[in-house]
Amino acid sequence: MVSKNSVLEKCCGEWILLLDADEVVSPELKEKIKMIINSSNPSSEVYKIKLRNIAFGRKIKFGGWDDYVIRLWKNGKVKISNREVHEKYQTKEKIEKINELIIHYTYDSIEEFLEKLNRYTSQSAKEYIKNKKNPSFIKIYSKMLFRFVKMYILQLGFLDGYEGYLLAKYSSIYTMTKYTKLREAYYNTLGKDTSLVITTYNWPDALKLCLESVLAQTVLPHEIIVADDGSREETVNLVRDFQISNPFVKIIHSWQEDKGFRAGMSRNRAIAKATGNYVIIIDGDLILERHFVQDHIEKKENGFFIQGSRVIISKDKSQKIINGEKLNLWKNLFDKNFKNKLNMIRNSILSKILTKKDKNLKGIRSCNMSFFKKDLELVNGFEEKIEGWGREDSELALRLFNNGIKKKKLKFSALTYHIFHKENDRSHLKENDKLLSDAIKNKKMIAEKGLNQYD
Numbered sequence: 273m274v275s276k277n278s279v280l281e282k283c284c285g286e287w288i289l290l291l292d293a294d295e296v297v298s299p300e301l302k303e304k305i306k307m308i309i310n311s312s313n314p315s316s317e318v319y320k321i322k323l324r325n326i327a328f329g330r331k332i333k334f335g336g337w338d339d340y341v342i343r344l345w346k347n348g349k350v351k352i353s354n355r356e357v358h359e360k361y362q363t364k365e366k367i368e369k370i371n372e373l374i375i376h377y378t379y380d381s382i383e384e385f386l387e388k389l390n391r392y393t394s395q396s397a398k399e400y401i402k403n404k405k406n407p408s409f410i411k412i413y414s415k416m417l418f419r420f421v422k423m424y425i426l427q428l429g430f431l432d433g434y435e436g437y438l439l440a441k442y443s444s445i446y447t448m449t450k451y452t453k454l455r456e457a458y459y460n461t462l463g464k465d466t467s468l469v470i471t472t473y474n475w476p477d478a479l480k481l482c483l484e485s486v487l488a489q490t491v492l493p494h495e496i497i498v499a500d501d502g503s504r505e506e507t508v509n510l511v512r513d514f515q516i517s518n519p520f521v522k523i524i525h526s527w528q529e530d531k532g533f534r535a536g537m538s539r540n541r542a543i544a545k546a547t548g549n550y551v552i553i554i555d556g557d558l559i560l561e562r563h564f565v566q567d568h569i570e571k572k573e574n575g576f577f578i579q580g581s582r583v584i585i586s587k588d589k590s591q592k593i594i595n596g597e598k599l600n601l602w603k604n605l606f607d608k609n610f611k612n613k614l615n616m617i618r619n620s621i622l623s624k625i626l627t628k629k630d631k632n633l634k635g636i637r638s639c640n641m642s643f644f645k646k647d648l649e650l651v652n653g654f655e656e657k658i659e660g661w662g663r664e665d666s667e668l669a670l671r672l673f674n675n676g677i678k679k680k681k682l683k684f685s686a687l688t689y690h691i692f693h694k695e696n697d698r699s700h701l702k703e704n705d706k707l708l709s710d711a712i713k714n715k716k717m718i719a720e721k722g723l724n725q726y727d
Contacts, residue, residue: 276352276359283347290343294377295323301372305344308370316368317346324373328381328435335429335436336422340369382438389446397453406458407451415451420444459491462569467548467645468493471535471638472556473501476510477594478691479556483514487521491566493552495522499542502530533696536654536664536722539638543653544726546645554688555639558582559599561687563618568642568686576629576678577647577669580640580686584611590692599689615687623685631673635681638665640688647677653723655707660700663708667716670708674717 280288287309291297297305301321308314320340325332332338342350342361353360379385407415423429424440432439468486472479479498486496498511511525526542528534543551552568554560568578585593589609593599604610651671658664669679710716 280350280352286347288345288347288350291374292376296375296377298373298375301370301374304370304372308344316366317349318342318363318365318367319344319370320367321370321374322372323376325376325378327378327439330432330435332432332435332439334427334431335424335439336427337439341374342367343374344370382442385442389442389449393446393450393453396450397457407455412448412451412455416444416448419447459566463491463493463565465548466493466550466552466565466569467495467497467543467546468565469497469499469539469542469546469551469553470556471499471501471539471542471553472503472507473530473533474503474507475557475693476503476507478693479507480510481559481594481691482554482556483523485558485560485562486565487514487518488562489560489565490563491569492521493565494548495524495546497524497526497542497545498556499538500525500527501534501538502528533660533700534656535638535661536658537656540653540656540723541726543645543648543723549645550642551645551648552642553638553640555690557691557693558639559593559689559691561618561689564686564688567618567682571623571627571680571682571685572642572644573680574644575676576680577644577672578642578686579636579669579679579681580642580688581612581615581635581683582637582640582688582690583613583615584690585609585692586611587692593691610689614684617684618687619684623683626683627685628681628683629678630681631678633666633669636666636669636679638668639690640686641665643672647672647675649723650675650677651717651722652719655711655719656721656725657719658700658704658707660704661696661698662701663704667704667708667711668719670711671717671719674715 276290289297289305308319319342321343323339323341325337327337342363345363345365349363349365351362353362379388420440420443423443424437429436429440470479470482470486472482483496486492500507500511508525508527511523515523515525524542524545526538526545528538528541539553550569550572552565568580571578583604586609589597589607601616604616605613610616651668653668654664655667655671658667673679
């Protein structure tokens with residue numbers, strides 16, 4: 273650890289013997305060390321010494337506890353790794369063994385074991401979280417079981433009697449606790465740098481379902497920003513109710529005056545308010561599968577934006593869901609009221625195999641996308657010259673492509689359900705198609721009227 277290395281740097285003797293406060297040198301080891309350091313030609317410059325543990329008043333000889341540890345070396349021949357728990361000793365020298373004992377008094381009681389367990393497992397979880405490890409429930413309990421079987425049976429811990437059983441039992445609990453704390457820390461920190469933008473316009477019933485599905489996520493974003501394209505008071509009140517009833521969740525209402533369909537502008541205003549370095553954009557007519565936010569964050573990759581997909585719900589089923597009917601995966605898979613049913617299935621293996629990376633404008637939909645905020649700033653966000661329904665998302669994707677940022681098309685991941693509504697007015701589509709065509713022809717890279725208006 274850092275503290276041990278700082279102490280080692282102050283050592284001026286030829287040899288270093290490292291002991292912890294709960295360790296004692298046996299008389300035999302004392303004589304052995306004298307012989308080594310007084311020798312004109314010792315067999316090595318680094319030595320492992322046998323560690324004999326005393327736990328619950330008994331000498332422990334089995335269960336993997338009777339081991340050799342590096343504790344004696346010539347000054348400058350060993351470095352200690354910077355780890356929270358169970359530091360590693362690093363050396364390039366040949367290592368010799370000393371069979372004489374260091375006596376290590378570990379735990380006098382179960383109470384002391386549990387006190388150290390809580391402290392050490394927290395430190396271990398901090399170490400693992402640096403490497404972004406995320407253990408599954410299966411991994412947690414399989415590791416716990418394996419730890420007990422390994423110590424008590426494979427490493428003959430049962431030969432240490434009742435104390436051997438206690439050590440195997442509580443060591444397995446240690447393993448479970450460490451990974452459980454890691455899992456908790458992983459989910460508590462995963463969304464801390466992510467902003468979720470929800471686009472909405474005068475449909476509070478759908479927005480309510482959308483917000484409820486956001487709040488039920490396995491990973492909550494750092495903030496939820498409702499990008500409101502001029503909704504009336506009913507939506508304002510709905511957002512306020514969610515803010516009041518969820519005081520520990522940051523919910524921001526970004527409203528603009530209703531002057532027609534200006535989704536690009538409403539998203540730009542919301543993105544400008546975002547404090548996260550990663551931005552997920554959805555529409556307020558989506559219900560999110562509970563791993564949606566987690567999937568976007570875990571799949572993010574520098575040099576890419578993410579395009580997700582959706583399940584289409586029929587008009588009749590949508591109304592039933594608005595009236596309170598719950599979504600059910602297994603029932604919905606066989607229900608004719610759902611289209612694109614493969615998009616209901618979340619599977620990490622299939623997702624890894626079938627996720628595609630390209631620069632293809634096909635299938636671009638801003639209802640389920642995510643970006644590094646720096647990439648959105650690079651291209652100046654959505655082009656606000658595009659008004660009315662259509663092509664604002666494709667034109668954004670084009671400029672990202674022209675700046676070297678590719679699309680990652682997710683499958684079997686980041687799942688959403690689209691609530692039925694009437695098609696939007698497409699009277700601007702022809703004009704928007706021309707703007708997209710011009711952007712392709714001119715290899716456009718930056719929005720002329722975009723995000724920088726809201727700095």
